[in-house]
Amino acid sequence: MGQILTALRPAKGALLVRVLKAYLVFAVAHMMAKTARFLLAQRKFKRATKHIPGGETDWTGKNLVANVNRFQEHSRDLVAPHIDSHLVKWEIPGFEIVFNSPEAVKFMLKDRFDVSTKPDPGEDELFVLLTRFIGASIFTLRHGEMNSEEHDRWYRQRKAAALIFTKSKFSNMMFDVFVRKAQSMIDVLTQVAKRNAAAGNPTDKNKGAEPVEMQEKFFAFTFDSIQQIFFGDDVDTVSGRDSDAAAVAFDGAHRAMTRYHLTTVPHISLLQCMPFPIGPLWYNMNWTSLGIRAFKAIHPLHQTFESHVEDLHRITREKIQRLRRDPKLAQRDDLIANFINHDASFRKSKRSGPTAGNGPSAEAIGWTDDELLAIVLNFIIAGRDTSACTLTWLFYELAINPEIQANLQRELDENLEGRTPTYEEVVHGLPYLNGCLFEALRLHPPVPQDVKVASKDMEFIDGTLLPAGVRMLYLPYVMGRDENRYSDALSFKPERWIPFTEPDPFAFPVFQAAYRSCLGRDMAKFEVKLLTAMLLQKLSFRLEANEDPNVICPSLAITMSLCNSPDQSTHELWLVPQLREDI
Numbered sequence: 001m002g003q004i005l006t007a008l009r010p011a012k013g014a015l016l017v018r019v020l021k022a023y024l025v026f027a028v029a030h031m032m033a034k035t036a037r038f039l040l041a042q043r044k045f046k047r048a049t050k051h052i053p054g055g056e057t058d059w060t061g062k063n064l065v066a067n068v069n070r071f072q073e074h075s076r077d078l079v080a081p082h083i084d085s086h087l088v089k090w091e092i093p094g095f096e097i098v099f100n101s102p103e104a105v106k107f108m109l110k111d112r113f114d115v116s117t118k119p120d121p122g123e124d125e126l127f128v129l130l131t132r133f134i135g136a137s138i139f140t141l142r143h144g145e146m147n148s149e150e151h152d153r154w155y156r157q158r159k160a161a162a163l164i165f166t167k168s169k170f171s172n173m174m175f176d177v178f179v180r181k182a183q184s185m186i187d188v189l190t191q192v193a194k195r196n197a198a199a200g201n202p203t204d205k206n207k208g209a210e211p212v213e214m215q216e217k218f219f220a221f222t223f224d225s226i227q228q229i230f231f232g233d234d235v236d237t238v239s240g241r242d243s244d245a246a247a248v249a250f251d252g253a254h255r256a257m258t259r260y261h262l263t264t265v266p267h268i269s270l271l272q273c274m275p276f277p278i279g280p281l282w283y284n285m286n287w288t289s290l291g292i293r294a295f296k297a298i299h300p301l302h303q304t305f306e307s308h309v310e311d312l313h314r315i316t317r318e319k320i321q322r323l324r325r326d327p328k329l330a331q332r333d334d335l336i337a338n339f340i341n342h343d344a345s346f347r348k349s350k351r352s353g354p355t356a357g358n359g360p361s362a363e364a365i366g367w368t369d370d371e372l373l374a375i376v377l378n379f380i381i382a383g384r385d386t387s388a389c390t391l392t393w394l395f396y397e398l399a400i401n402p403e404i405q406a407n408l409q410r411e412l413d414e415n416l417e418g419r420t421p422t423y424e425e426v427v428h429g430l431p432y433l434n435g436c437l438f439e440a441l442r443l444h445p446p447v448p449q450d451v452k453v454a455s456k457d458m459e460f461i462d463g464t465l466l467p468a469g470v471r472m473l474y475l476p477y478v479m480g481r482d483e484n485r486y487s488d489a490l491s492f493k494p495e496r497w498i499p500f501t502e503p504d505p506f507a508f509p510v511f512q513a514a515y516r517s518c519l520g521r522d523m524a525k526f527e528v529k530l531l532t533a534m535l536l537q538k539l540s541f542r543l544e545a546n547e548d549p550n551v552i553c554p555s556l557a558i559t560m561s562l563c564n565s566p567d568q569s570t571h572e573l574w575l576v577p578q579l580r581e582d583i
């Protein structure tokens with residue numbers, strides 16, 4: 001036996017050396033193939049974008065990392081000099097083109113909708129993270145002729161979700177929920193305002209006054225509202241009666257994800273070029289991309305992201321189990337019940353819709369727990385964060401522009417005389433309030449940037465060839481601050497929206513446009529206006545004395561919340577609420 005082992009030992013060593021040599025050859029060939037593919041794509045991109053103004057791509061990502069805490073302003077710096085062009089190149093790593101003019105945005109979102117889709121969650125690192133975070137659902141699913149199976153899933157979810165946004169649901173169920181949640185917020189803030197009045201200092205109202213972290217309150221308000229409207233849960237996190245573990249996990253995951261992504265672009269790009277199994281063979285397979293997996297496992301931001309995602313998924317799965325066990329599910333009218341109950345009616349209908357795919361029929365596909373998890377999380381990011389960001393930035397603007405706040409209060413007093421506005425008044429009356437909302441959306445769009453990917457070569461309206469794989473962005477943040485479109489663009493001027501005409505959605509794509517436009521647009525406008533009208537009839541708001549408007553900036557998150565520290569370590573809007581009669 002011993003003799004046999006001794007005889008085998010050198011043979012084993014030789015085998016190992018041979019395997020290693022073979023791997024080395026494979027690795028070098030793999031990297032060369034990847035480099036060649038990259039260089040070819042780069043050449044194609046350079047040739048295609050030769051006539052497009054803007055900066056060349058900075059593949060080191062140095063400038064991006066240096067400007068990561070002012071990312072939206074950095075984007076504006078890069079695009080603003082070429083604001084008159086349909087298309088702009090910029091230095092952000094990746095084959096990216098900014099679609100700048102309304103015609104260009106229309107081309108991407110409507111005319112070539114079928115081949116301008118979401119990034120591939122198997123390749124695009126942000127979509128890898130996003131899909132891990134909120135799952136594959138309405139927000140992340142790819143549409144279009146090249147993705148027929150996903151297209152059908154997206155379309156089926158859009159149809160089911162649209163059932164909750166009918167006018168009758170607004171004027172009945174949603175109206176009542178928003179009024180009740182707004183009242184809870186008024187009660188909390190009035191307590192603070194009364195304490196401030198009791199300790200009042202008429203000459204210097206802010207000094208020593210008790211502030212409230214309003215961004216957190218607005219996120220709590222929209223969280224409580226959608227928990228009721230979408231999931232039938234009556235929670236009250238605004239007053240602190242109920243815990244908000246899901247919201248904490250959601251925000252923690254969101255912030256860690258975006259910061260991790262933007263600060264690791266160069267590292268991940270490098271690892272992506274490494275040979276299998278360090279780099280990807282197929283990105284989504286567990287046994288490949290070991291280098292990337294190891295990098296993520298030891299990166300503190302990714303660890304934070306993962307731990308929040310695990311909490312969030314556990315809490316949401318428990319919620320889904322409770323929901324499935326509810327004997328009254330068939331009678332319920334909330335979004336998630338609508339989804340489950342809608343299944344039956346969808347199965348009867350034929351597949352249809354813009355550029356419907358040819359994938360397997362949606363028939364016989366019930367919603368799995370994973371799908372419901374993704375639907376819940378997609379609707380939280382869609383419905384809670386965006387409206388809360390709008391409220392935060394609106395109240396920030398009102399706090400730093402006291403004369404505008406006073407004008408708005410005058411409109412509310414004259415029209416409402418202290419009562420809750422009706423549905424019609426919120427939607428069609430109160431033009432100054434509407435102007436304030438649109439200014440907040442213009443200057444601080446909750447989705448400041450959006451990206452699509454060309455799924456095949458296409459010709460742009462000016463003849464430019466856009467190669468397959470190119471990333472096409474539109475930037476509502478930059479478009480909204482363009483002096484050519486809005487005079488005195490950086491000033492908050494509600495009167496520019498009076499009299500009101502609905503802006504062209506391709507020139508003002510804050511809610512996106514065309515076939516994948518925001519489903520919750522009316523709901524968002526409604527809840528923001530209703531809460532603002534109710535709050536400002538009772539209270540006024542000032543920026544807390546220690547807060548500096550020059551430091552306040554957009555966060556890095558996909559939905560643009562507010563930061564109050566230059567390094568983005570704090571996300572707070574500290575305002576002092578004051579009773580109106582006390583002013």
Ligand code: HEM
Pocket residue numbers: 138139158161379382383384386387390445446447450451509510511512515516517518519520521523524525
């Ligand atoms: C001011 C608030 C809001 C803004 C600015 C906003 C903006 C947007 C944008 C830009 C998109 C397109 C995202 C993309 O495809 O990349 C979108 C999609 C969507 N939004 Fe909103 N949104 C807001 C509020 C809401 C609310 C309250 C809901 C309610 C749930 C909602 C539901 C959705 C849904 C379901 C989609 C996906 C549509 C699809 O892909 O077919 N949104 N929204």
